[in-house]
Amino acid sequence: MDISWNNKEPIYLQLRDRLVELIIDGVLNEGDALPSVRHISSEQRINPVTVSKAIQLLVDEALVEKRRGLGMFVLTGAKEKLTRDEKSKFLQEEWPQIAGKIERLGLEIHELIDSASDEPGQNHGAD
Amino acid sequence: MDISWNNKEPIYLQLRDRLVELIIDGVLNEGDALPSVRHISSEQRINPVTVSKAIQLLVDEALVEKRRGLGMFVLTGAKEKLTRDEKSKFLQEEWPQIAGKIERLGLEIHELIDSASDEPGQNHGAD
Amino acid sequence: MDISWNNKEPIYLQLRDRLVELIIDGVLNEGDALPSVRHISSEQRINPVTVSKAIQLLVDEALVEKRRGLGMFVLTGAKEKLTRDEKSKFLQEEWPQIAGKIERLGLEIHELIDSASDEPGQNHGAD
Amino acid sequence: MDISWNNKEPIYLQLRDRLVELIIDGVLNEGDALPSVRHISSEQRINPVTVSKAIQLLVDEALVEKRRGLGMFVLTGAKEKLTRDEKSKFLQEEWPQIAGKIERLGLEIHELIDSASDEPGQNHGAD
DNA sequence: GTGGTCTAGACCACT
DNA sequence: GTGGTCTAGACCACA
Numbered sequence: 105m106d107i108s109w110n111n112k113e114p115i116y117l118q119l120r121d122r123l124v125e126l127i128i129d130g131v132l133n134e135g136d137a138l139p140s141v142r143h144i145s146s147e148q149r150i151n152p153v154t155v156s157k158a159i160q161l162l163v164d165e166a167l168v169e170k171r172r173g174l175g176m177f178v179l180t181g182a183k184e185k186l187t188r189d190e191k192s193k194f195l196q197e198e199w200p201q202i203a204g205k206i207e208r209l210g211l212e213i214h215e216l217i218d219s220a221s222d223e224p225g226q227n228h229g230a231d
Numbered sequence: 232m233d234i235s236w237n238n239k240e241p242i243y244l245q246l247r248d249r250l251v252e253l254i255i256d257g258v259l260n261e262g263d264a265l266p267s268v269r270h271i272s273s274e275q276r277i278n279p280v281t282v283s284k285a286i287q288l289l290v291d292e293a294l295v296e297k298r299r300g301l302g303m304f305v306l307t308g309a310k311e312k313l314t315r316d317e318k319s320k321f322l323q324e325e326w327p328q329i330a331g332k333i334e335r336l337g338l339e340i341h342e343l344i345d346s347a348s349d350e351p352g353q354n355h356g357a358d
Numbered sequence: 359m360d361i362s363w364n365n366k367e368p369i370y371l372q373l374r375d376r377l378v379e380l381i382i383d384g385v386l387n388e389g390d391a392l393p394s395v396r397h398i399s400s401e402q403r404i405n406p407v408t409v410s411k412a413i414q415l416l417v418d419e420a421l422v423e424k425r426r427g428l429g430m431f432v433l434t435g436a437k438e439k440l441t442r443d444e445k446s447k448f449l450q451e452e453w454p455q456i457a458g459k460i461e462r463l464g465l466e467i468h469e470l471i472d473s474a475s476d477e478p479g480q481n482h483g484a485d
Numbered sequence: 486m487d488i489s490w491n492n493k494e495p496i497y498l499q500l501r502d503r504l505v506e507l508i509i510d511g512v513l514n515e516g517d518a519l520p521s522v523r524h525i526s527s528e529q530r531i532n533p534v535t536v537s538k539a540i541q542l543l544v545d546e547a548l549v550e551k552r553r554g555l556g557m558f559v560l561t562g563a564k565e566k567l568t569r570d571e572k573s574k575f576l577q578e579e580w581p582q583i584a585g586k587i588e589r590l591g592l593e594i595h596e597l598i599d600s601a602s603d604e605p606g607q608n609h610g611a612d
Numbered sequence: 613g614t615g616g617t618c619t620a621g622a623c624c625a626c627t
Numbered sequence: 628g629t630g631g632t633c634t635a636g637a638c639c640a641c642a
Binding site for chain 4: 628629630631632
């Protein structure tokens with residue numbers, strides 16, 4: 105998990121999204137322990153409070169649970185729940201605006217496909 | 232230009248985007264005067280300073296020029312510049328991440344098309 | 359008199375400076391008539407009021423006089439007065455700041471001389 | 486940093502210039518945090534918004550970066566960039582006009598030197 | 613009429 | 628603690 109942050113979105117939200125991706129992609133499987141706050145904090149050089157805030161979001165979404173003294177664990181069903189929720193959230197909230205923008209700019213499908221295939225694997229971060 | 236604002240993004244950025252759309256769509260042609268700060272301010276019920284901030288962004292992007300004592304005017308070439316820049320910016324910065332998300336969520340093209348066609352015409356604003 | 363205006367300084371001040379230069383350089387001699395407000399206005403495509411404002415400054419400085427029905431005329435002694443006044447004004451108000459800036463930037467005399475000799479004759483206007 | 490302001494130029498531009506001088510003079514080194522907006526604001530008795538405006542200019546010039554929640558920091562290379570840019574900007578834009586004026590007024594070098602040495606050390610501000 | 617600057621004060625999000 | 632946004636209202640310079 106190598107991350108560079110953009111300055112537009114709060115770090116804790118960006119981190120939350122990264123963790124979600126790890127779950128969806130199966131890097132973090134259900135039942136696995138999340139890296140500790142301290143670990144993420146030092147590895148990413150961000151404030152522990154910020155890390156906690158991100159993880160707390162996952163707890164609130166019932167994707168992760170705290171086991172006292174052991175750490176945070178991915179809940180059973182998290183992956184399925186995630187793909188379902190993220191999917192409908194994306195289709196309802198984000199995609200309509202994106203589609204509108206694509207239309208306004210007069211972008212053709214082949215342009216989108218070409219551009220997407222240029223994508224160098226994981227394209228995280230960078231403003 | 233009837234606008235409702237969302238609470239996530241600063242008003243002046245949203246307003247900047249609206250003005251850009253007006254130029255791209257040809258409502259504001261090159262050489263035209265922008266509506267005056269005071270006019271937009273009273274029409275949209277937002278502070279003049281906020282309006283100025285939005286317009287200043289367009290000046291910084293070399294899309295609009297100030298003629299002292301007269302107002303702000305759309306520069307020649309603004310429309311072309313805009314469609315070109317916004318297009319490449321979208322393809323390079325935004326689309327790769329969107330494409331990645333679509334892939335990760337396992338979304339099919341027909342789902343996207345269906346969702347996009349639900350879009351109620353102009354979908355501006357609303358928090 | 360071919361002029362392009364910058365946006366930092368008011369046009370009427372820039373125009374006043376141009377007229378002063380014309381007098382110092384002897385293009386406008388003492389006793390000569392200034393171009394009419396209407397003439398300058400149409401030639402430079404600026405508002406007549408703006409032109410009047412510039413000329414009024416010259417009147418206030420006792421460099422120019424109005425002869426009713428005839429126009430504005432350069433007064434006797436204007437050139438001498440100008441070189442004297444502009445000189446001391448420059449030395450007292452402008453030069454100290456310029457000298458300070460030159461020092462701070464660590465500019466050498468030969469750099470200044472080289473740059474100045476590049477100057478393409480009259481370097482008016484352009485922001 | 487004790488400052489008195491002149492009334493001709495906007496405060497935020499004057500403040501921007503002060504900060505630039507602090508960087509060039511090495512008072513603010515690369516990597517250092519700028520004094521906080523609130524700090525400058527209360528110390529100089531000017532509105533926080535005005536201070537932000539000045540600092541934002543430095544951000545736009547890529548001299549300073551924001552670290553969210555932490556403050557504004559001088560970027561690596563800022564000092565070099567500054568001396569280079571300010572120097573060439575001065576030589577290309579300002580000096581030619583100044584040189585022209587010196588020539589037109591028939592000023593001698595010794596007059597300039599005498600006048601400059603009258604300058605009372607730091608000649609900031611004062612209307 | 614036009615835009616620009618500044619203030620005072622409130623509120624918000626982030627670390 | 629940090630910066631950012633917004634408002635309301637005043638004042639100024641310019642054309």
